[in-house]
């Protein structure tokens with residue numbers, strides 16, 4: 001589902017991604033670990049084409065992100081086409097980024113109606129199903145400010161799912177939450193993994209990684225220094241930086 005090859009990204013002199021190769025099969029759950037500044041968010045943003053790589057490429061579902069094949073050649077997509085392509089990828093951020101002036105229901109139906117042209121009634125019915133799925137049945141009419149952080153993040157997940165993505169990206173989805181609210185959000189992410197969703201999750205929740213990931217990737221200084229099943233990477237990391245990081249967060 002995801003194929004990253006030779007991905008490089010710099011800001012000025014600062015190399016943030018220094019040749020990343022990554023594969024996530026359909027239904028795969030990859031957890032991305034690494035110290036602050038190691039390039040995790042930048043990698044997710046390249047997968048979602050919020051950043052444009054300097055070299056290398058990202059393929060999602062057989063399409064090179066930001067490009068299309070035609071007549072044996074690769075053409076760069078126009079912004080509108082990039083938006084359409086990006087609609088296949090759901091992203092959930094640390095900050096929930098809900099529209100504060102819209103109800104929960106309208107937050108969830110906005111993009112399906114505006115971007116995908118789904119009839120409003122149908123979008124609303126789907127939204128109610130999704131709210132049930134994330135444990136927020138009955139909160140459709142609430143405004144984000146009336147919800148806890150954990151509830152807002154679950155709305156953000158429902159909103160991403162409403163676009164029927166092929167791939168979900170999570171960037172530290174529980175880092176902004178009070179500790180007692182972390183579990184309810186991780187439970188939703190776990191259910192999604194069990195349902196077969198392909199996903200890349202940046203998190204420092206090692207217990208979650210151990211339980212849910214099929215692959216754990218450790219990023220340091222813009223390079224993948226460790227990658228494999230959680231039992232291996234989390235238990236017996238070979239790389240010194242990975243060992244130090246794990247002993248700090250465990």
Ligand code: ADP
Nearest residue numbers: 011014016034035036037038039040041042043
């Ligand atoms: P992580 O998510 O692992 O903490 P990031 O991908 O956010 O790391 O950032 C990696 C490095 O790239 C950091 O040093 C950060 O300051 C830098 N960086 C990220 N985005 C930008 C940007 N838009 N302009 C300049 N530097 C950036």
Ligand code: MG
Nearest residue numbers: 040041042171
């Ligand atoms: Mg980050």
